[in-house]
Amino acid sequence: MKKLILFFALILIGNLALAQYQGQFRLQYGNDMGFSSGLFGMNIGGEYFPVDQISFAPNLSVLFPETGKASNLHLDARYYFTDDKLELYALLGYANFRRRYEFNPEKTYENTGTMNIGAGVLYKFIEELGLNAEIKLQPQNYNEFIIKLGISYFIN
Amino acid sequence: MKKETFVRKVKLIGFFTFIWMANGYGQDLDEPVRTNLAPTTEMWNGLYLKLRLSDKIFWYQENHYRRRASADNRSDFVGRMGQIYNRAGLVYLFNDQFEVTVGPTLVFNFTPDPENLEYLNSTLEPRLWHQWLFTQSIAGIKILHQFRFEHRFKRDNLIGADYKYTDRYRYKFVAYIPLNKPKMENKTLFLSPSNEIFFQTGKYQREIFEDNRVYTAIGYTYNNFMFFGGHMWTYGSTNNPGTYANKHIIRLNVMYTLDFRNRRRPVTRSLPAL
Structure with a gap:
């Protein structure tokens, strides 16, 4: 057990020694898919690091149901474990899912707030661009499980 | 005239008469009826962005605000909302003569009849x-x-209408002709004629020809901006087979280009050694 704690402590120290993100801005575009709802969408967002390793990443998914309209607004905080070419992060946040129906006689509109829990990886293939993969669980939104694939632009 | 020759000639005449009649009747039956609708008018306003991110990679973006004529006045250009059109993509520059762009588009299509409750806005x-x-x-x-x-x-x-998937194939030929300079550069007044042809295929698509657009623009380059606009005439198929529509469209556009290569601040990614 002591060895395990020592191992994680070394990783943490190593990360602290490498990472310096403060003040960075990023833009990202992706496509996401919710496996509970079956909704596919376009996702666009930004990211800002107020302090090293921790970012605020608001993003919006415009979803495409067969009828009606839907969207998912995410306000996420990310914690980055690694730097360099491969960046791994965990995320925690709030999401607001909106759905407008065309045919549902009982309700025409749905608005659900939910928590986001997830993780992701960012692979920087050139200095300015990275590929992003992310998984996310929304427990209050019918246990929605979302997978996103996208691209990130490192502004500075 | 020998009897055999006479019979052969009669047969030939009969054969060609049959072909002629069949062809004639066939034309009567199969001749597609082409209906050309009266022209309508639209106004398209566009913002184009092209940002150079690295030596080989650009960000490309178009945002359009498109109005169309009222249903009861085909020549007022702006009577109804048409589309909000958002297109973006990453450009990879292979060399100065060839580049490839890939990206998403999201279009908002507005109702043709705002008063009709059977239509979504x-x-x-x-x-x-x-x-x-x-x-x-x-x-x-x-x-x-x-x-x-x-x-x-x-x-x-x-x-309640269903989504339908279609593929669209477009080819555009466009020229930029400088009028006050020997070549396209800063502060150039230019003329830009173009023609673009559209084809479409899909499970639900009967007509492969979708549209042809003839556009003549006049423009001016000023530092990072290009201002251009003009008249476009379009002729294309509609949802009704054999019925074709044509439009006169005023287009007003601004293009903004920026090179980010020298604007990136060097990022120190390592803290001083502990």
């Missing part, structure tokens, strides 16, 4: 698009050959 039309652009320069005239492919998920504004 707007529907979304997502697309994936890619473009193969060839550039050449002849005697100071810049010529572009633009091959653009769009994979579209589109639906009607009628409540």
